[in-house]
Amino acid sequence: MGMNGGPPMLLLALGAVVVIALFSMTIAFGVLWGQEKSKNADLAASMPPSQPTSPSNPTTSPPSTTLTECTTEACVTAAYSLYRSMNKNINPCDNFYEYACGNFSRNEPIPSDKTRWGVFDVLRRQLLRDLVASLQVPDVNALPSGAQANSTQKMQRYFHSCMDSDKIAEDSQNLTSLQNHFNEYSFHLEEWPASRPPVSADKDTLRTMIITARKYGNTLGVFPNGYSANISEPSQNIIEFDAGRFTLDRSTLLNDSKTREHQAYVTYMTDIAVLIKKRISPPEDLVDPIPVEAFREFFQDVLRFERRLANLTLAPEDRRNISALQHPHTFKNFTEYFQVKGNPLNIQAETWVEYFKTAWGDAAKDVTVDTVINVAEPNYYAGLTTALEEGTSAPLKYVFFYNYAGWKIIEPFVSRLDDEFRAIQLKFRRALYGTSTETPRAEICVDTLNDQFPNAIGHMYVSEFYDRKKNMELQEMIDYLMNAFREIIRTSDWMQQSTKDEALTKVDKITRRLGFDEYLMDDLRKLNEEHRNFIASNTFLENYASGRRFEVQLEGREFASRNNKTDWISGPAIVNAFYSPSRNSITFPAGILQAPFMGSDYPKYWNFAAIGTVIGHEITHGFDDRGSTRDGDGYYRNWWDPESRANYNQRAQGIINQYSNYSYMGVQLKGANNQGENIADNGGLRESYRGYKEYQRQQLGGAEEARLPGFADKTTDQMFFLSYAQVWCGDYRLAELELQVNRAHSPGRFRVIGPLHNSPEFAAAYNCPVGSYMNPPNKYGVW
Numbered sequence: 171m172g173m174n175g176g177p178p179m180l181l182l183a184l185g186a187v188v189v190i191a192l193f194s195m196t197i198a199f200g201v202l203w204g205q206e207k208s209k210n211a212d213l214a215a216s217m218p219p220s221q222p223t224s225p226s227n228p229t230t231s232p233p234s235t236t237l238t239e240c241t242t243e244a245c246v247t248a249a250y251s252l253y254r255s256m257n258k259n260i261n262p263c264d265n266f267y268e269y270a271c272g273n274f275s276r277n278e279p280i281p282s283d284k285t286r287w288g289v290f291d292v293l294r295r296q297l298l299r300d301l302v303a304s305l306q307v308p309d310v311n312a313l314p315s316g317a318q319a320n321s322t323q324k325m326q327r328y329f330h331s332c333m334d335s336d337k338i339a340e341d342s343q344n345l346t347s348l349q350n351h352f353n354e355y356s357f358h359l360e361e362w363p364a365s366r367p368p369v370s371a372d373k374d375t376l377r378t379m380i381i382t383a384r385k386y387g388n389t390l391g392v393f394p395n396g397y398s399a400n401i402s403e404p405s406q407n408i409i410e411f412d413a414g415r416f417t418l419d420r421s422t423l424l425n426d427s428k429t430r431e432h433q434a435y436v437t438y439m440t441d442i443a444v445l446i447k448k449r450i451s452p453p454e455d456l457v458d459p460i461p462v463e464a465f466r467e468f469f470q471d472v473l474r475f476e477r478r479l480a481n482l483t484l485a486p487e488d489r490r491n492i493s494a495l496q497h498p499h500t501f502k503n504f505t506e507y508f509q510v511k512g513n514p515l516n517i518q519a520e521t522w523v524e525y526f527k528t529a530w531g532d533a534a535k536d537v538t539v540d541t542v543i544n545v546a547e548p549n550y551y552a553g554l555t556t557a558l559e560e561g562t563s564a565p566l567k568y569v570f571f572y573n574y575a576g577w578k579i580i581e582p583f584v585s586r587l588d589d590e591f592r593a594i595q596l597k598f599r600r601a602l603y604g605t606s607t608e609t610p611r612a613e614i615c616v617d618t619l620n621d622q623f624p625n626a627i628g629h630m631y632v633s634e635f636y637d638r639k640k641n642m643e644l645q646e647m648i649d650y651l652m653n654a655f656r657e658i659i660r661t662s663d664w665m666q667q668s669t670k671d672e673a674l675t676k677v678d679k680i681t682r683r684l685g686f687d688e689y690l691m692d693d694l695r696k697l698n699e700e701h702r703n704f705i706a707s708n709t710f711l712e713n714y715a716s717g718r719r720f721e722v723q724l725e726g727r728e729f730a731s732r733n734n735k736t737d738w739i740s741g742p743a744i745v746n747a748f749y750s751p752s753r754n755s756i757t758f759p760a761g762i763l764q765a766p767f768m769g770s771d772y773p774k775y776w777n778f779a780a781i782g783t784v785i786g787h788e789i790t791h792g793f794d795d796r797g798s799t800r801d802g803d804g805y806y807r808n809w810w811d812p813e814s815r816a817n818y819n820q821r822a823q824g825i826i827n828q829y830s831n832y833s834y835m836g837v838q839l840k841g842a843n844n845q846g847e848n849i850a851d852n853g854g855l856r857e858s859y860r861g862y863k864e865y866q867r868q869q870l871g872g873a874e875e876a877r878l879p880g881f882a883d884k885t886t887d888q889m890f891f892l893s894y895a896q897v898w899c900g901d902y903r904l905a906e907l908e909l910q911v912n913r914a915h916s917p918g919r920f921r922v923i924g925p926l927h928n929s930p931e932f933a934a935a936y937n938c939p940v941g942s943y944m945n946p947p948n949k950y951g952v953w
Contacts, residue, residue, distance in 0.1 A: 288900020530726025624741025
């Protein structure tokens, strides 16, 4: 797919390829710059022709003078993408990330509403624009309504209700729609937050609130649950309870120095509560002033409660061991965790059965008090009731939890209300992350629909923006990378033959899901039937609540079905890729199979370096510290001989130590936490490079590919690594970076530097001396 929405000048210029080839690259990039209507026109207009080799621009050998220069639209676009990100003043052996990406943030600064921005986000932005164009209609009232509408028309009506800010503001004035929805929970806004027992705040009310919230996909943060594949029988699903998830990140909650962020959270909750009171009780109807300080004191209790709960949870690096998160219980013995000091939450085994039957309907018909579930962190649940008893100042704990649950029920709706509510949320985000503007409503709307209806939105996306022919090219690339990984296994000198055989068997059993589920294009009757029970209205909050209900019903159907290796685990309109340990499958949705990851008619080295490393990354996940504990059928089984496993652990420790020594903006990486992704990054690069070299040998007879315009001085290997690096260009706000190191992935710059530090092929391609920053003497890697 080419670039969208360009002026006729670009089409004329690219149509006259021969003419372009005769002009300098300054003109070619000037034309593209005009098409982009972007910033820094002087930079692009002054783009020099190919630079000669110099100490700051090393090359392994001069490219052959007989090589051609590719001047197709795709090649000019690819070259432009590289050029505007690079900082050619940097010696690539000093810091290849800065060389490849040093100007990216100059041309793509972090948007004022975002905490991070990179190449993935640029592609997501294009996906968003594509979907907005598909969802907009000239006259929403001309669409069929009710059951007569198909899935696309339902999405278009829902989208327009989300974009109708005037109607949302009107509906938000007295919060009638919100109150009507919350009545189902037995939760009444006029009684919240309560400083004394309101009529409705008793244990039965709490039970109703907890159960009904789950019906609409809300676990209140305190009881995160869902389903996962049974570790002992991966074709079957099991209900799983995890540790608490809160508004503030665990690391922020537990950091005593983050008092500004803690109090911003308290202020956020207080301001929302005050605004709700004003909306449902106009000043002339208020007998007493709004007790703002009493509200603040209650929300201080919320903060204290969540901090106590966070202290009961495991750190991310302590959750790497899968077996340590396996604790089977029946609902009967799970309930014992809540039998402390009178069970203030009134949770019995039968409560959980009703909880899931209400949420999942017939899909949970076989759930009983004797159903076996998994509790990932039992210590968290053992301490939950104690935290409720001891962590708050409220004398009546069920009243406190009524207020707490009320806040957690309200919170997801804040960004779906009018501008005054959103402004309060923005103030909170500014204090936490430094963002200064609200997320555009169109983005919120598309993301909401895509989260709730991934198949309906996915159908719209692939129908208009995905070329099925890409699947054939992707299949070929995967074959080359699979073979490269097989060869890595065969030639590894640290594994015994029996373990190699097991690993090769697992590789052979990896299944592939590419682009989209075929029925989204070929069986529209099935797609429309899937969405039959969702009736879109012109009122956004009604649609939003119905969409949450739809999500939960789908979750239930998935729980009740077998965990099939051929099932999709995401919709297609997403810029991401996945490996499923229980299915031993790799998934590449249509959203990521676009430029710059995979460009139609891009040079093969580019596609191998970009989407190819993503493919290799997902393959390697099957053999990272967690994936390596499962066999080719998804069973949790030790298929390693002791010596090979000891060698594996030693090699993995090398990766942990390497990444633990990286820091950026004063923030130290945590190699133990990131090890799975870092192992996959390193393996992915190695596989994609080897896969490309074999492709080059077989398909090109070892010949070099045509040069991109403006890069005639670069070898194919140099272009491979440059194309790889540009995938990870981007930057973070400091607050986001501090959170990122506690997540699974390393920051983007170290997804370039780390694997290249371990690549002799990269060092040879750029002629980096041993001991230079980009060619350290010690190399690490598992695969």
